[in-house]
Ligand code: SF4
């Protein structure tokens with residue numbers, strides 16, 4: 001039996017080196033399996049899976065890929081992940097994919113979808129328009145139609161019909177994956193000394209790169225071991241982290257933040273792969289259930305604008321439920337959705353007298369001293385207040 | 386004859402510009418009255434594919450924070466508001482239109498052109514730009530106002546058309562907006578009136594489209610970037626009104642006369658270019674002069690199609706008012722069309738408007754326009770062989786306008802174009818001999 005520590009360190013290395021390698025290796029071992037890349041934040045992966053293909057998270061290229069071509073297509077003021085994703089394509093590192101899907105998270109990501117279409121004619125590029133009107137009684141019908149359109153497109157790519165039964169099975173499978181991830185996150189909330197943010201991140205991220213049943217098996221093996229851990233809590237402040245829903249902070253940065261003196265009880269990293277607060281019902285019309293879940297069961301984020309409740313209320317609720325002492329905003333540089341959110345978060349947090357620190361990061365960053373020092377200073381100010 | 390020509394020329398600045406000033410003045414006064422005396426109710430909206438017809442049908446006042454922001458920038462008074470927003474937590478890297486507007490909104494809302502009324506309804510017509518959603522989300526939170534997200538599905542089908550479900554979805558939402566407006570005004574929608582307004586929009590679209598067609602003439606009678614902006618405010622604020630129709634009648638007549646007389650905006654038209662991207666409002670004049678110096682005239686611009694794209698044939702249809710408003714929002718504006726459709730729009734401009742070059746003005750604030758423009762340049766230079774210049778500045782924030790750098794780039798570009806022209810002329814002359 002592999003220990004969870006071995007497992008995590010093996011995958012961590014691979015993720016740091018080239019985040020997509022795990023999926024590329026999988027393709028090499030299963031040459032007939034079709035793979036569809038999913039750009040963040042959300043994708044109804046069940047639709048892809050039910051057509052017999054494997055959805056794979058294309059969530060940036062980490063900090064070891066040199067950007068040599070993409071920066072002549074996207075300007076300096078565009079976030080890193082847009083450029084690194086294009087760079088992957090331009091350097092033939094996405095050839096193992098049969099399709100890729102983008103959606104309406106922000107203006108750069110949307111334009112990236114078009115740029116992909118023009119530059120990679122062999123790749124099937126899909127684009128989802130997720131509704132931003134959460135109050136209309138007609139939104140659900142719209143989204144059902146959008147998912148049908150998408151389903152038809154994936155049936156064509158895979159050559160396989162998506163039956164209700166197949167979709168029900170896929171939903172059940174991803175429900176299980178998400179349930180186990182919720183269990184994983186619960187460990188961090190309750191006993192953060194027993195599971196570091198990086199460990200949790202690695203265990204979650206590989207789920208975007210492996211078939212869900214394999215990931216489920218890994219989690220089933222890992223979770224009991226993690227439950228048995230019994231570390232002594234260190235003298236750290238407890239925080240919730242917000243703002244990293246799309247571009248991913250480097251793993252070393254996450255390490256650095258924690259060792260600078262905090263326990264991150266909850267975060268919105270990879271939120272799109274655990275975006276439902278509860279199981280999606282599998283009975284009746286599964287496609288409609290999937291659409292309804294987006295409207296009524298999905299987590300908030302910087303790219304979903306629900307007028308029913310202010311976003312800052314969600315953040316403050318999360319803060320209170322976890323029992324954190326502070327909020328850490330970790331926003332990708334040039335990420336407008338995250339940076340705009342910050343203005344509202346700041347206002348709400350100040351109103352509630354909740355201490356917070358805002359940091360910017362880039363996927364491609366190498367040096368973390370400044371971020372670490374800022375966190376250390378912040379932690380000190382909290383501990384000795 | 387000569388006398389008439391001279392008279393027409395000397396009154397040119399007078400007619401269209403004066404009328405615009407007078408009408409927009411009245412529009413701003415109406416806003417001020419609403420703000421200061423509670424006379425009338427304001428609906429905040431966004432420019433892209435705006436459904437102003439509905440708002441006019443209820444006699445509500447359409448207020449566009451984008452127009453307020455650009456007026457501030459053009460009057461060189463935006464920076465203090467931007468800085469105020471940054472103090473509140475907005476980033477250096479957020480769209481400066483939003484920052485200028487938020488700074489203004491959280492103060493006394495007094496500007497040199499109007500006092501901006503508080504909104505009775507914040508109608509976020511989400512047409513393309515994702516920043517819109519957050520902009521209006523923030524305003525709603527600041528004033529605890531009523532917010533409706535009018536969600537317009539982006540054009541994503543390979544056909545380039547909206548699906549029937551997209552159209553139904555938008556029409557249903559428009560009906561919900563009507564209900565909200567009915568509650569707000571205590572009046573039922575007068576459907577006959579809406580039809581009349583939509584019919585005026587159709588007339589306006591027809592005239593605007595003809596005006597835009599005139600720049601196919603050599604020389605072009607006006608600059609389709611720098612002069613178009615004069616016509617854009619009436620297009621958004623007055624479309625559907627009698628004033629709106631009158632303005633465009635005047636503008637069309639004036640431009641047709643200029644074509645007849647063979648006059649353009651510059652003494653001599655030496656280069657024709659297409660321009661992509663919004664203008665640098667704080668330095669509009671300076672920027673214009675950089676092109677004027679070379680005898681370069683913009684003969685078409687994507688920016689003038691943000692609020693609506695009429696020159697390819699779209700007209701509102703009074704017999705189907707809601708469906709045609711939906712079509713306008715979904716398909717007939719540059720912002721809701723995908724990036725590759727924009728390439729094709731520009732390509733048509735280059736070919737049908739006989740342009741020598743493409744200039745991309747890449748603005749930091751507006752990633753809707755700018756993100757990926759390097760790929761656009763690649764397409765035009767490598768695939769189509771169209772000389773293309775990409776320059777960067779901003780539409781609102783004066784801190785991002787580097788005059789010397791822009792001037793150098795523009796000079797170098799036109800120098801090389803001129804050189805190419807000379808070589809070509811030489812070759813042709815040589816060939817003929
Ligand atoms: S990091 Fe932010 S700006 Fe960049 S693609 Fe993601 S959501 Fe868009």
Ligand code: SF4
Nearest residue numbers: 480482514516751752
């Ligand atoms: S990003 Fe562009 S379209 Fe959107 S609000 Fe800013 S300037 Fe307007």
